[in-house]
Amino acid sequence: MISQEVQALKNALAGFIAAQRLIDDPLRTLAYGTDASFYRLVPQLVVKVVTEEEVSRLLELAHRFSTPVTFRAAGTSLSGQAITDSVLVMLEGDAWRDYSVSEDGSHIRLQPGIIGSQANLYLAPLGRKIGPDPASIASCKIGGIAANNASGMCCGVAQNSYQTLASMRLILADGSVLDTGDPASREAFAASHRELLQGIDDLVAEVRANATLAGRIAHKFRIKNTTGYSLNALVDYSDPIDVLQHLMIGSEGTLGFIAEITYRTVVEHPHKASALVFFEDVASACEAVALLKTEPVDAVEIMDRAALASVQDQPGMPSELASLPPTAAALLIETRAGTVADLDGNIARIQSSLRPVNTLCDVAFTDVPAEFDRLWKIRKGMFPSVGAMREVGTTVVIEDIAFPVPRLAEGTVELQQLFARHGYDNAIIFGHALEGNLHFVITPDFGDPGEIERYHGFMDELCHLVVEKYDGSLKAEHSTGRNIAPYVELEWGAEAYALMHRIKSLLDPQGLLNPGVILNDDPEIHVKNFKSMTAVDPLVDRCIECGFCEPICPSRELTLTPRQRIVALREHARLQAAGEDISHSSLFTDFAYAGEQTCAGDGLCATRCPVGIDTGKMMKQLRAAGRGGVGRKVAHWVDGHMAGVTAATRGGLRIAHASSRVLGEVPLERFTGAIRRISGGRVPDWNRWMPRAGKNHGPHPVVKKVNGDISKKCVYFSACVSRSMGTASCDSESRDLIEVTHSLLQKAGYEVVVPPRMDAQCCGMPFSSKGFTESAQTAVRRLEDVLWQASEEGRLPVLCDTSPCTARMQEQFEKEIKIYEPVRFIRQFLLPQLDPVVQVDSIALHVTCSARKMGLEEDFIAVASACAKSVFLPEEEGCCGFAGDKGFDVPELNASALSRLKQQLPEGCDQGCSNSRTCEIGLSRHTGIPYRSIVYLVDHCFAARKAVDRS
Numbered sequence: 001m002i003s004q005e006v007q008a009l010k011n012a013l014a015g016f017i018a019a020q021r022l023i024d025d026p027l028r029t030l031a032y033g034t035d036a037s038f039y040r041l042v043p044q045l046v047v048k049v050v051t052e053e054e055v056s057r058l059l060e061l062a063h064r065f066s067t068p069v070t071f072r073a074a075g076t077s078l079s080g081q082a083i084t085d086s087v088l089v090m091l092e093g094d095a096w097r098d099y100s101v102s103e104d105g106s107h108i109r110l111q112p113g114i115i116g117s118q119a120n121l122y123l124a125p126l127g128r129k130i131g132p133d134p135a136s137i138a139s140c141k142i143g144g145i146a147a148n149n150a151s152g153m154c155c156g157v158a159q160n161s162y163q164t165l166a167s168m169r170l171i172l173a174d175g176s177v178l179d180t181g182d183p184a185s186r187e188a189f190a191a192s193h194r195e196l197l198q199g200i201d202d203l204v205a206e207v208r209a210n211a212t213l214a215g216r217i218a219h220k221f222r223i224k225n226t227t228g229y230s231l232n233a234l235v236d237y238s239d240p241i242d243v244l245q246h247l248m249i250g251s252e253g254t255l256g257f258i259a260e261i262t263y264r265t266v267v268e269h270p271h272k273a274s275a276l277v278f279f280e281d282v283a284s285a286c287e288a289v290a291l292l293k294t295e296p297v298d299a300v301e302i303m304d305r306a307a308l309a310s311v312q313d314q315p316g317m318p319s320e321l322a323s324l325p326p327t328a329a330a331l332l333i334e335t336r337a338g339t340v341a342d343l344d345g346n347i348a349r350i351q352s353s354l355r356p357v358n359t360l361c362d363v364a365f366t367d368v369p370a371e372f373d374r375l376w377k378i379r380k381g382m383f384p385s386v387g388a389m390r391e392v393g394t395t396v397v398i399e400d401i402a403f404p405v406p407r408l409a410e411g412t413v414e415l416q417q418l419f420a421r422h423g424y425d426n427a428i429i430f431g432h433a434l435e436g437n438l439h440f441v442i443t444p445d446f447g448d449p450g451e452i453e454r455y456h457g458f459m460d461e462l463c464h465l466v467v468e469k470y471d472g473s474l475k476a477e478h479s480t481g482r483n484i485a486p487y488v489e490l491e492w493g494a495e496a497y498a499l500m501h502r503i504k505s506l507l508d509p510q511g512l513l514n515p516g517v518i519l520n521d522d523p524e525i526h527v528k529n530f531k532s533m534t535a536v537d538p539l540v541d542r543c544i545e546c547g548f549c550e551p552i553c554p555s556r557e558l559t560l561t562p563r564q565r566i567v568a569l570r571e572h573a574r575l576q577a578a579g580e581d582i583s584h585s586s587l588f589t590d591f592a593y594a595g596e597q598t599c600a601g602d603g604l605c606a607t608r609c610p611v612g613i614d615t616g617k618m619m620k621q622l623r624a625a626g627r628g629g630v631g632r633k634v635a636h637w638v639d640g641h642m643a644g645v646t647a648a649t650r651g652g653l654r655i656a657h658a659s660s661r662v663l664g665e666v667p668l669e670r671f672t673g674a675i676r677r678i679s680g681g682r683v684p685d686w687n688r689w690m691p692r693a694g695k696n697h698g699p700h701p702v703v704k705k706v707n708g709d710i711s712k713k714c715v716y717f718s719a720c721v722s723r724s725m726g727t728a729s730c731d732s733e734s735r736d737l738i739e740v741t742h743s744l745l746q747k748a749g750y751e752v753v754v755p756p757r758m759d760a761q762c763c764g765m766p767f768s769s770k771g772f773t774e775s776a777q778t779a780v781r782r783l784e785d786v787l788w789q790a791s792e793e794g795r796l797p798v799l800c801d802t803s804p805c806t807a808r809m810q811e812q813f814e815k816e817i818k819i820y821e822p823v824r825f826i827r828q829f830l831l832p833q834l835d836p837v838v839q840v841d842s843i844a845l846h847v848t849c850s851a852r853k854m855g856l857e858e859d860f861i862a863v864a865s866a867c868a869k870s871v872f873l874p875e876e877e878g879c880c881g882f883a884g885d886k887g888f889d890v891p892e893l894n895a896s897a898l899s900r901l902k903q904q905l906p907e908g909c910d911q912g913c914s915n916s917r918t919c920e921i922g923l924s925r926h927t928g929i930p931y932r933s934i935v936y937l938v939d940h941c942f943a944a945r946k947a948v949d950r951s
């Protein structure tokens with residue numbers, strides 16, 4: 001239900017914000033409203049904003065209609081600070097991503113919609129990075145990083161957003177804009193906001209006059225602390241505008257909107273080494289931490305025995321893990337340097353400093369990337385491991401406290417005792433030891449009132465322990481949210497807490513910015529509004545709603561992300577379990593399009609998911625469940641008549657191509673666009689990038705016997721899509737992929753075996769993606785038999801020219817057949833047999849989802865780099881959204897996924913390459929340059945090797 005105030009606000013917003021960016025339907029408000037915490041509030045209205053002016057006017061109207069507003073970046077917050085039951089303001093996908101880097105890389109200006117790791121990619125060529133380094137940096141956005149003052153393994157208290165802030169553009173609750181980096185804006189603001197700035201001045205003066213309070217504030221920020229507001233601004237700065245911009249850091253959207261931030265960047269050293277060191281107990285590990293504090297270390301991660309046990313049985317883990325004593329602990333130490341010599345020097349210093357401490361193993365560093373990654377896999381695998389092993393229906397709670405470093409050992413042991421007292425037997429502890437910052441993970445079932453009571457009792461005892469015995473922080477880096485709001489006064493004391501209330505009143509007098517977050521009068525707010533984790537299906541039940549999968553999903557801007565799909569399914573399951581008939585509710589009916597139909601099924605979400613969930617599989621399962629008898633029969637018929645269907649497709653494309661020549665491309669595009677609208681989207685529209693018909697190479701193309709050398713013999717399987725589709729209608733290249741592949745193989749001196757009855761073969765991908773699992777299975781088994789024979793029972797390598805089909809074969813084949821995707825085959829077998837003849841200037845690369853999943857990105861780049869002077873990779877790593885034939889059925893998915901590609905193409909880049917014919921159609925359409933298989937590029941750039949003259 002939408003309240004009168006929110007409805008009034010919505011009506012007013014409709015005057016300047018497009019209707020599709022004002023969202024109040026039950027499905028999307030629920031789905032967009034979720035964050036990574038274990039709390040749920042459903043917004044009444046979601047507004048996607050594009051410009052500062054919109055935010056400014058929205059805030060003025062929120063003031064007029066007394067409507068609370070919550071800002072949202074990526075929604076990966078863990079403490080319940082990014083949710084609301086009022087108005088949620090989200091950043092529209094393509095907007096808020098502007099940035100600039102100073103020439104020397106010392107500063108970066110960023111809008112709040114940029115993902116943290118992307119900012120680091122902008123800085124990488126200059127050997128710099130941003131200071132804040134939360135573990136969620138590949139998903140969370142600058143707005144959230146700054147507003148939470150997030151930090152991670154290396155940044156400590158010296159390189160967080162507060163310490164590295166240079167200037168900020170911010171929008172206050174009254175809608176006014178201040179650019180603290182612009183003297184004119186500062187001056188104008190000082191004139192227009194005299195009273196506000198005087199209020200800040202007064203606070204600064206008061207704190208400075210109170211030495212005890214000023215000392216306490218300074219002391220509390222010596223270790224990591226994100227509980228309450230950044231009161232250190234009142235001690236560290238005198239100019240009220242400087243105080244104001246630093247108060248914004250860590251204010252969780254409760255004081256204003258961060259529209260832009262300029263950071264001072266930090267050095268990113270190119271050389272690094274790590275060592276995993278085991279200790280008898282936590283006390284010895286912490287003794288080592290104290291010694292390391294003054295050594296050249298960049299990260300020191302502590303792990304208790306339970307944390308080590310959570311990963312010890314996983315593949316690739318060191319065998320020593322399993323035999324460690326029950327009290328053991330480990331430190332993972334990382335050091336970085338600008339040169340190899342400096343790195344060696346660092347290692348020697350660290351080893352020498354640890355000599356006085358008893359360790360269970362040598363302090364052995366490695367700088368070999370594979371070994372180094374293996375060590376970090378142990379640390380990074382702990383949280384996912386607990387997430388994956390927990391019981392269905394339970395929640396993953398990650399807490400985040402800090403003890404003063406000298407008392408870390410004592411605090412850790414008391415924490416372990418606290419778990420035992422409250423029955424959290426599976427709790428694990430790990431964290432950033434150099435800062436005294438510990439994370440622990442427990443998995444309560446908040447569906448059970450007894451569990452809520454237990455959690456409540458545990459939190460009370462924990463907070464009193466951390467504050468009263470250790471004077472530690474209750475939130476070291478995850479920010480207060482609703483989770484720790486009841487304990488802010490406990491941690492800070494009445495005087496400092498009163499300051500926080502005065503800051504809030506000065507900047508948000510009506511209390512409309514994210515109310516209830518940081519400051520909350522309800523002492524039980526942290527045990528209210530829990531999310532339901534109702535069981536849906538084993539495919540998705542382990543989801544912790546972290547949001548890590550969101551940036552890679554092609555439907556993220558069009559409809560829903562993987563996390564949002566799962567949230568919706570959980571809500572369906574919860575309502576059904578409560579006996580509600582949801583079949584006519586839009587929460588359910590809207591899901592058919594938003595959840596199921598617009599999922600590309602590429603499974604890229606699984607590559608980002610800490611617990612390995614492939615939401616695409618879930619969507620395909622739903623499709624399969626919804627496929628009635630007629631559809632199944634058609635699929636079965638198609639499977640049995642593949643040769644005819646391929647020929648018919650070729651025929652259809654031939655007619656379309658001929659029509660375009662007669663009618664002209666533009667009129668045909670308009671005509672088919674109209675037909676598509678009339679048919680309710682059932683007929684695909686035609687565009688000039690649609691393929692010509694592939695040539696009929698016949699069922700038994702000639703087998704070229706070159707020299708009988710078995711090492712230069714392969715099977716070539718062309719996928720049905722390559723057999724039916726040629727190059728684009730408007731492309732100057734008219735050879736189809738089969739011709740070009742044969743040409744390249746011949747140049748490399750390969751003898752090619754073409755499987756019999758090739759026109760009737762298919763890997764089953766088109767059936768599988770539509771949920772016709774039976775037909776998909778029949779097709780793939782038949783193909784496996786054919787390729788088994790053609791490859792002389794697995795002796796010969798099989799080259800498939802299409803990447804998704806290769807991935808499916810690799811996944812589904814039970815026999816040992818060596819299936820290659822073109823880039824790996826070209827790099828491994830063909831390039832060594834060829835001579836380069838020409839390099840193109842620039843090529844745009846699209847690494848398909850399946851190629852990414854097969855780990856072929858590096859091969860792709862290597863092959864493209866051999867052919868082009870410059871290789872362009874787009875910022876978005878995700879799927880192009882064409883997804884087999886979805887680009888014809890649901891073209892808006894493809895358009896949405898590729899909406900930023902054209903603007904990113906470097907000047908002069910006039911061709912692109914990929915490895916999937918259908919993806920290439922969409923890529924060409926949305927960039928205006930031809931994308932072809934990479935085989936064309938290699939065929940163009942390489943020639944048969946010249947015989948070496950040995951005379």
Ligand SMILES: Cc1cc2nc3c(=O)[nH]c(=O)nc-3n(C[C@H](O)[C@H](O)[C@H](O)COP(=O)(O)OP(=O)(O)OC[C@H]3O[C@@H](n4cnc5c(N)ncnc54)[C@H](O)[C@@H]3O)c2cc1C
Pocket residue numbers: 035036070071072073074075076077078081082112133134135136139140141142143144145146147148149150151152153251252253254256257258259477478514546547
């Ligand atoms: C698995 C996991 C691991 C994590 N690891 C870490 C870690 O190592 N360290 C760490 O610090 N955190 C960590 N986090 C928490 C979280 O990812 C970070 O705090 C992150 O910075 C939040 O950014 P976000 O873009 O998701 O922001 P959101 O969650 O969308 O928002 C965060 C807060 O900022 C406010 N906000 C958003 N945009 C603006 C804006 N433009 N102006 C003003 N206010 C705004 C919101 O209202 C909200 O209060 C982790 C989370 C998960 C799920």
Ligand code: SF4
Pocket residue numbers: 542543544545546547548549550562563566605608609610611612613615
């Ligand atoms: S599917 Fe995986 S990555 Fe996505 S929200 Fe769930 S747990 Fe996180």
Ligand code: SF4
Pocket residue numbers: 552553554555561562565598599600601602603604605606614615616617619879
């Ligand atoms: S399979 Fe692809 S489209 Fe579907 S949810 Fe996963 S990433 Fe998104």
